[in-house]
Amino acid sequence: MKLDVILAGVGGQGVLSVSAVIAGATAHLGWNVKQSEVHGMAQRGGAVLAHLRMADGPVFSDLIPRGSADLILSLEPMESLRYLEYLHPDGTIATDIEPVRNIDDYPALEVLLETIRATGKSILVDATSLARQAGNVKAANMVMVGAVAHLLPVTEAALRSEVETSFGRLGDKVLAANLEAFRLGRSVGVA
């Protein structure tokens, strides 16, 4: 068993927190995990890509080979397509549909969403709205973790516990919003 996930978004959206929550829960399962991150200049409002590899056998490469990712998990619709060459033909794209328009030539959103749907399996979530509903618009990343929870080899409780580990130190209010965001995402994902 293996699960290769491409994580995408824009610098500052919390891509690494998504990776930490999923990787943490999977590592507790006894799986091998490798998580390749981006630090430094690329983080400054630019496109961000992280590779998360999980397997019950050995994981060799830190990077996912193109054409073999099981899931592209994106916090921004255009970014979900940027790394499409990594996706396996049977893979899934899951993305927040709220665009980050910090550039001038952002394409038409409807065209982007149509392209995502046309790739095959897709999970389109209005994660930013759900996060706002949960009490913290920045928790859209945890909505997306909830939305793909059913595709992960771990239990919901294990993921919740990792959300607590990641956000507990930021105070009760931030934690509560992230847990609620996860719950709202979960209800969308299984529907």
Add this chain to the structure above:
Amino acid sequence: MTTTKKTPTRVVLGDEAVALGALHAGISAAYGYPGTPSTEILEYLLRSPEPGLTAAWCANEKTAYEAAVGVSLVGRRSLVTMKHVGLNVAADPFINSALVEIAGGLVVAVADDPGMHSSQNEQDSRYYADFARILCLEPADQQQAYDMTRVAFDLSERFHLPVMIRLVTRLAHSRSVVTPAPPATQLPLGHLPDGSDWTLLPANARRRFADLLQRQPALLAYSESVAALRPASTALGVITTGIARNYFLEHLANLPEAPSHLHIGTYPIPIEAVRKLADHVDRIVVLEDGYPFVERLLRGLLPGPLPIDGKLNGVVPASGELDPDVVRAALHLPDQRPALPPLNLASRPPQLCRGCPHADSFHALIDAMAEMEGPLVCSDIGCYTLGALPPYRAIQSCVCMGASIGMARGASDAGYRPAIAVIGDSTFLHSGMTPLLDAVAADADLTVLILDNHTVAMTGAQPTLVPSERLPEIIRGLGVDPDHLHVLRASRKGEADLIATIKQELEHPGLSVVIAERECIEAVKRDRRGRT
């Protein structure tokens, strides 16, 4: 693996595995200058206070390296960390530290950046280790990063030489499980060594260099002893170094026949192991992240009978980092990349954060230069290098730490006006003070704009060595005329003042320094989070 006692495992970055290895090797001190992808090594140690452990950011890589050498001189273990181009700055103490009689283990952890994710070049630090004639250990994964760092301290004391740990971005910034071994305690303070082994006067240096050359066979014997040769197919031999091993193993099960495999994780290159592989196979593929360091030596100057595939004949791309797909192609496996529909995506380059003080400074600079013909703006290394991109397009150069001031001075000497240098506060403290001293001595006609955001922003808002309030006194101390030194706020509100001052100083036929000051917006946010 057999363990008598269960050791708790940790999920750490490659960088953090080096830090943990150094901590468990009993270091007494660690120094460095922030630089992607090496920063997280020292950050980890700064977060892990230990009794008797000094961990500190330094002015630059050279001063950091020298401090680490001093720790070794008095018999205790020290780590020094930097990115690949930082080793250029530290090259002087680095090369010369191979000529002294290292006492306490001295390990230099250098993180290379193949693919230039966050760097101006992709130079390969293995050449430096070879140049200095010391051991270089190149881990393939996080566990090896931990284990090799611990071993590196033992080797440093065994051979009385500094030892290099060479990382690349994809290991430095990849997280995985590490099982630590029981930690060692710090070494006691030693007796002072024989001064003639540490004072590189020509007479001593000749003796020390002869001694260094005499130790080379022992270094080679060590690297031979740890080279991993697995003979299999006689048709193909694969040489991997560092993380290239992982990309090769990724594809091993898909190859029709297992190639013979030599993995090199310790340099000097184990010649006997390479010879055994070469004698066994009809063709060799060399896979290494960075420059073709092994491949070039393997080929030599004149072609030998054995076909060698790698970066020098284009089987592996000569630039950029390795990845599973590059290695797949080099192993003649079919392309797995899917055919994609046409995607009309806009590129999203990095940009200055919303509310960044540098944005206000660039707007002011552009406005102040508006009526000038072809102003030259030499810039420097930091977030403000993004001033090269739209909407600013405000800078013409970025070469290396501190180069802005020296280059603007040179252009001014050559007759080009106005010549402007744009440099951040931390970069100024790292390498900008000496060229400013040159400019003072020459009374050069240039304007230096210091973008002071109170932090080392690009690498994650590490503290600068000197609080911003003290910058003016340093600059006055270097001899800049106080009448042409100004400190202004970089903000929308203060924009008119900043524009007027820059304009006035651009017209002044001499040296001026304008400090545009406001704290990094990310640092402000982080401080606020810290308070909740």
